[in-house]
Amino acid sequence: MPRGPGLLRCWIEHHGPASVVYARGEVDLSSAPTLRRCLERAAVNGRPIIVDLRSVTYLDGTGFRVLEEAYARARDERRSFCVIPSRAVQRLVRLLRLGDVFPLSPSMDDALAICDGGSHCASH
Numbered sequence: 001m002p003r004g005p006g007l008l009r010c011w012i013e014h015h016g017p018a019s020v021v022y023a024r025g026e027v028d029l030s031s032a033p034t035l036r037r038c039l040e041r042a043a044v045n046g047r048p049i050i051v052d053l054r055s056v057t058y059l060d061g062t063g064f065r066v067l068e069e070a071y072a073r074a075r076d077e078r079r080s081f082c083v084i085p086s087r088a089v090q091r092l093v094r095l096l097r098l099g100d101v102f103p104l105s106p107s108m109d110d111a112l113a114i115c116d117g118g119s120h121c122a123s124h
Contacts, residue, residue, distance in 0.1 A: 007025045007026045007031060008023060008024070008025040008026055008027055008031035008034050008035065009023070009024045009025055010022065010023045010024075010034055010035055010037075010038035011038070012038060012041060012042050014047070015050075015108075015112060016112050016115070017047060017048055017112075017115055018047055018048040018049065018050045018080070018111070018112060018115040019042040019043075019045060019047045019048070019049050019050070020049075020050045020051075020052055020108075021035075021038050021039055021042050021049060021050070021051045021052065022052045022055070023035055023038070023051070023052065023053055023055065023056050024055035024056065025055070025056065025057065025058075026056070026057055026058035026059075027056055027058065027059045027060065027062070027063030027066070028058065028059075028060045028062060028063065029060065029062045032060075032062040032063050032065075032066050035063060035066050035067075036066045036069075036070075039051070039066065039067075039070040040070075043070070043073060043074070043077075046077070046079065047079070048074075048079050048080035048081065048115035049070070049074055049079065049080070049081045049082075050081075050082055050083075050084065050105070050108070050111045050112070050115060051067065051070070051081075051082070051083045051084065052084045052108065053083060053084060053085050053086050053089050054084055054085070054086045055086065056085075056086045056088065056089055057086065057088055058088065059088070059089050059092060064098065064101060067083060067101070067102050068101050068102055070102075071101075071102040071103070080114065080115045081102070081103065082102075082103040082104065082105045082111050082114065082115075083102055083103065083104050083105070084104070084105050084106070084107065084108060084111055085104055090104070
């Protein structure tokens with residue numbers, strides 16, 4: 001099945017104190033720039049960032065790198081950042097032992113509670 005930028009949809013919504021980046025579809029070499037641009041737009045307002053990947057069906061190394069870079073920027077700016085993984089993403093994180101690459105949260109409620117407290121999400 002061909003992959004391409006059309007197979008990823010990203011948008012930003014504000015929930016409480018956080019900017020939530022939603023992604024739906026596949027994140028690979030051709031679509032990762034779409035996710036990167038969305039994360040960059042979310043970062044301009046200084047709010048904590050939650051990345052909701054629950055609707056992502058595929059994430060390759062390029063996508064992991066985009067998330068890692070966004071987390072590093074957030075950490076440098078002393079802002080909360082966490083990822084809510086889909087089952088597919090969580091399985092890959094576990095298989096490749098990437099749980100320390102960026103913080104994970106099991107649910108939106110947990111992520112919002114953590115961001116409301118001003119701390120970084122804990123890895124799960």
